[in-house]
Amino acid sequence: MATAEFWYEFASTYSYPAAMRVAELAGSHGVALAWRPFLLGPIFAAQGWRDSPFNIYPAKGRYMWRDIKRICDALGLPLIRPDPFPQNSLLAARVALALEGEQRANFSRRVYATEFGEGLPIAERALIAVLLAKLGLDPERVFGLAESDANKALLKAENARAAELGIIGAPCLVTGDGEVFWGNDRLEQGLDWAAGKGA
Amino acid sequence: MATAEFWYEFASTYSYPAAMRVAELAGSHGVALAWRPFLLGPIFAAQGWRDSPFNIYPAKGRYMWRDIKRICDALGLPLIRPDPFPQNSLLAARVALALEGEQRANFSRRVYATEFGEGLPIAERALIAVLLAKLGLDPERVFGLAESDANKALLKAENARAAELGIIGAPCLVTGDGEVFWGNDRLEQGLDWAAGKGA
Numbered sequence: 001m002a003t004a005e006f007w008y009e010f011a012s013t014y015s016y017p018a019a020m021r022v023a024e025l026a027g028s029h030g031v032a033l034a035w036r037p038f039l040l041g042p043i044f045a046a047q048g049w050r051d052s053p054f055n056i057y058p059a060k061g062r063y064m065w066r067d068i069k070r071i072c073d074a075l076g077l078p079l080i081r082p083d084p085f086p087q088n089s090l091l092a093a094r095v096a097l098a099l100e101g102e103q104r105a106n107f108s109r110r111v112y113a114t115e116f117g118e119g120l121p122i123a124e125r126a127l128i129a130v131l132l133a134k135l136g137l138d139p140e141r142v143f144g145l146a147e148s149d150a151n152k153a154l155l156k157a158e159n160a161r162a163a164e165l166g167i168i169g170a171p172c173l174v175t176g177d178g179e180v181f182w183g184n185d186r187l188e189q190g191l192d193w194a195a196g197k198g199a
Numbered sequence: 200m201a202t203a204e205f206w207y208e209f210a211s212t213y214s215y216p217a218a219m220r221v222a223e224l225a226g227s228h229g230v231a232l233a234w235r236p237f238l239l240g241p242i243f244a245a246q247g248w249r250d251s252p253f254n255i256y257p258a259k260g261r262y263m264w265r266d267i268k269r270i271c272d273a274l275g276l277p278l279i280r281p282d283p284f285p286q287n288s289l290l291a292a293r294v295a296l297a298l299e300g301e302q303r304a305n306f307s308r309r310v311y312a313t314e315f316g317e318g319l320p321i322a323e324r325a326l327i328a329v330l331l332a333k334l335g336l337d338p339e340r341v342f343g344l345a346e347s348d349a350n351k352a353l354l355k356a357e358n359a360r361a362a363e364l365g366i367i368g369a370p371c372l373v374t375g376d377g378e379v380f381w382g383n384d385r386l387e388q389g390l391d392w393a394a395g396k397g398a
Contacts, residue, residue, distance in 0.1 A: 168258045
């Protein structure tokens with residue numbers, strides 16, 4: 001079966017619509033999807049940015065917020081801007097990485113729906129705990145796994161891998177042959193490629 | 200009839216495939232298109248950039264060149280990187296603005312095909328003269344119009360208008376109600392909006 005990786009960052013606006021639609025889209029392409037949470041912070045820092053480029057460049061930020069609103073409207077997704085933006089996504093990323101398979105995907109979709117659909121601060125531990133409980137998981141047990149040295153090291157390794165792949169933003173669809181497709185608007189193209197129809 | 204504006208910069212890689220396909224696409228959407236050449240330099244300068252972001256941020260540049268190659272391959276367009284990149288596009292923009300209607304569109308497509316399809320230096324006056332001659336135009340007469348004070352002032356006004364519209368990159372499709380769609384990959388969405396199907 002064809003495979004692809006979905007690389008996403010919880011603070012990323014465009015990762016929100018992508019996360020909400022990528023599983024179904026991959027299924028319809030016959031592509032098995034691996035969910036790979038990572039942090040854009042280190043990648044942005046390597047470009048000299050200490051904040052979201054949407055904050056550093058206000059005109060770019062204004063465009064993005066209008067653009068993401070149109071995208072969410074077209075998909076029937078609610079959009080409420082979290083405050084502050086971007087949210088600190090470290091805990092959410094560690095938790096997602098500590099979960100596996102469908103649990104990771106389900107948790108990730110819930111984080112995005114809470115953060116950008118409801119505008120709630122996913123940087124807060126108590127909120128992540130509520131999301132975990134809703135999935136039938138024991139928050140304290142999951143936090144223990146998420147904040148273990150092994151899982152922290154794994155997230156660092158994932159970030160290094162993202163940089164190595166040439167990932168410069170989120171979301172990205174990465175195919176088995178190393179092609180990187182950046183953006184919610186490139187999911188279809190990336191999945192076509194993964195399915196062998198895009199070369 | 201529905202209308203839309205196609206804002207493009209001759210130095211912009213993504214404007215190349217967009218310019219080669221936008222006329223047919225607008226036609227199939229029933230949208231009358233105005234071609235509006237402008238310069239990204241002043242817009243980038245307002246963000247503190249003195250060069251293409253694809254040069255300032257090498258990882259972004261590597262991604263873009265791979266991405267544009269995939270796009271051109273899918274469209275059957277040749278791609279050769281001009282040297283240096285980006286090309287100085289001032290003369291081409293002035294000439295395009297001095298032409299009207301189909302002549303402007305035809306000249307613009309020829310510039311892109313020469314620059315990115317053949318990798319030739321469109322910054323050079325002699326090359327622009329050849330392109331004008333191929334269109335049956337008198338290069339010296341057109342250069343006279345292009346470099347008149349009135350036309351230079353018009354290009355400055357167009358750049359100011361682009362900034363006012365919130366344009367932050369090229370190409371952009373701008374609809375009658377002021378919606379800006381940035382990117383070759385947003386032409387369809389912008390034309391759907393212009394045709395009243397995208398709200």
